[in-house]
Amino acid sequence: MKIDQGVYTTSNGWKFPLSQATENPDFIMVFAASELFKDLLWMDELKKRYPNGKFIGCSTSGEIAGSTVHDQTAVATAVKFNSASVQFAQQNLTLTEDSYSCGKSLIEQLPPTELKHVLVFSDGLHVNGSELVKGMRESLPHGVTVTGGLAGDGPNFNQTYVVAQDGSAQDHCICAIGLYGSSIEVGYGSYGGWDPFGVERRVTQSKANVLYEIDNQPALELYKSFLGDNAAQLPASGLLFPLSLRTREDEQPVVRTILAVNESNQSITFAGDLPEGSYVRLMKANTDRLIQGAVKAAEISRNGIDGQDAALAIMVSCVGRKLVLKQLVEEEVEGANDLLGKQCVSTGFYSYGEISPFSDNAACELHNQTMTITTLFEKN
DSSP states (O other), X not given: XXXXXXXXXXXXXXXXXXXXXXXXXXXXXXXXXXXXXXXXXXXXXXXHHSTTOOEEEEEESSEEETTEEESXXXXXXXXXXXXXEEEEEEXXXXXXXGHHHHHHHHHHTSOOTTEEEEEEEEOSSSOOHHHHHHHHHHHSOTTOEEEEEEOOBTBTOSOOOEEOTXXXXXXXXXXXXXXXXXXXXXXXXXXXXXXXXXXXXXXXXXXXXXXXXXXXEEHHHHHHHHHGGGGGGTTGGGGGSOEEEESSTTSOOEEEXXXXXXXXXXXXXXXXXXXXXXXXXXXXXXXXXXHHHHHHHHHHHHHTTTTOOOSEEEEEEEHHHHHHHGGGHHHHHHHHHHHHOTTOEEEEEEEXXXXXXXXXXXXXXXXXXXXXXXXXXXXX
8 A cells, every 4th residue: 555645835836745655546535725726727737647546535624744734835745555446436516415325326326246345535615514424324235335525614604625636626416436446444533622511402394404493492592502602603612512312311412513603593403414302412622532532433443453553544624623623733733643653644624514423333423523534454
């Protein structure tokens, strides 16, 4: 397994400090600031390096290369397997309500024989992430896992993009690659580090990922009462105060983060479903626990490849974590990399939602405000 990685900046162009896979890579993963997608000259330059390249990736709220977190850059990671192979899939998303069927259709494009794992990157604003995951889960062959994330747009929530196989920038789109063959080993882990506070409250009116009432009170009005001065910066400030969600007492909570607010009907749109009758609780940041959560995600993902040093780690962390950690944001990436080993090449991005099982043998879920890590290793 060979890996080629470069970083693009508007001042210096492309620089490739790690160069192993320049000849016919199996795929090139690209994560870039959303502003860069308005002029794709940087992508044209990348295509010259990989004239037969097949691409996948998305816009971000921050780009990860090694232990560095970049802003307003593009990071490209080309991968060439020794014997494993790759298949590509793409699905257009016309309506948010189509998220479930799009998830099913996306997976059904991938031949099931010898399929080991699926990496998926989705539009970050027009998708119901939990319905997308549910559709994918229902179409996955037994024993096959899926990880990935929702595209970002910094803290702006205006426009996200997905990188299609031909390197074009697409909106309202979901792209995936299937990894095939017995030689490929995949690990994955997801962990948060947020602290719940206040009382648990009941969702009394919702529709899919739109929350209308909590404890029979208008959701936005109640939410603003907790945010205080931060309420004026919604929806961006909502990233600092996500909701913990559980539908049953015996289940592990997932986290839901805000995508949009509607002043006219006092509703809040989240990245995933909040079913009526479920229970929610506000959460706040603990810097040390966020960083330790990233380390825990790396530990879980490494266990998935039997403790071996991974060749490649794909990190998808939530933009909310980045806004909280600020100048400490690289500490969560450095902490994860310390555990993954010096030979591991890391890439990834800050997202509007993370897709991963919690741990080995668990069902895939949509997460918010977590660090999720997918590790790849190819046996000789």
